[in-house]
Amino acid sequence: MISEELQQLLLQYCEPEDELLQHIDRETNLKVLMPRMLSGHYQGRVLSMLSKMISPQNILEIGTFTGYATLCLAEGLSANGTIYTLDINAELEDMVRENFAKSPLNSKINYIIGDAQESIKNIKETFDLVFIDADKKNNGTYYDLIFDQVRTGGLIIVDNVLWSGKIVKNAQDKDTKNISSFNDKINADQRVEKLILPVRDGLFVIRKK
Numbered sequence: 001m002i003s004e005e006l007q008q009l010l011l012q013y014c015e016p017e018d019e020l021l022q023h024i025d026r027e028t029n030l031k032v033l034m035p036r037m038l039s040g041h042y043q044g045r046v047l048s049m050l051s052k053m054i055s056p057q058n059i060l061e062i063g064t065f066t067g068y069a070t071l072c073l074a075e076g077l078s079a080n081g082t083i084y085t086l087d088i089n090a091e092l093e094d095m096v097r098e099n100f101a102k103s104p105l106n107s108k109i110n111y112i113i114g115d116a117q118e119s120i121k122n123i124k125e126t127f128d129l130v131f132i133d134a135d136k137k138n139n140g141t142y143y144d145l146i147f148d149q150v151r152t153g154g155l156i157i158v159d160n161v162l163w164s165g166k167i168v169k170n171a172q173d174k175d176t177k178n179i180s181s182f183n184d185k186i187n188a189d190q191r192v193e194k195l196i197l198p199v200r201d202g203l204f205v206i207r208k209k
Contacts, residue, residue, distance in 0.1 A: 044072040051076025056128030063134030133159040162202025
């Protein structure tokens with residue numbers, strides 16, 4: 001969505017990427033299909049900053065992938081905080097657990113493999129921050145499932161809401177229509193304040209009133 005030149009400038013003026021995150025980025029690009037799903041340096045710093053601003057006790061992440069965003073979000077957790085991160089891809093589990101084990105934040109991470117809709121029903125927590133970055137057709141379903149568990153003033157952040165610019169171009173493929181419908185759903189929801197940040201593929205930042 002932005003030029004390579006501007007991207008490099010943005011990276012120049014944000015916090016550096018630590019060695020573990022660099023390792024996860026490199027390993028994901030070398031070994032995993034669709035590595036562009038990884039949040040990456042700049043978006044990772046945005047997620048870290050938002051988390052640190054509210055110092056959450058409980059975070060829910062829907063869509064772990066290789067754990068990059070998980071660790072970025074976990075940086076803002078309060079002293080006794082927990083991040084629950086859900087993913088259905090058991091093939092990546094060993095790699096992800098190995099990545100988490102290298103982090104000083106490992107004890108704060110509850111990594112759950114399985115169907116996210118079922119996993120959510122089994123987590124009896126109130127969340128300060130939720131990050132939705134999984135199968136895009138179910139964004140609305142996840143939003144509805146977790147909404148009552150988000151505290152007043154809590155944040156729900158949804159990734160890929162600009163869908164490589166296809167939303168702007170009003171593309172008519174099924175995936176773009178699904179994301180556009182979700183965006184319209186949030187725009188009409190009077191229970192929240194909302195804005196889209198044009199970070200990478202678009203982050204919808206939603207604050208529960």
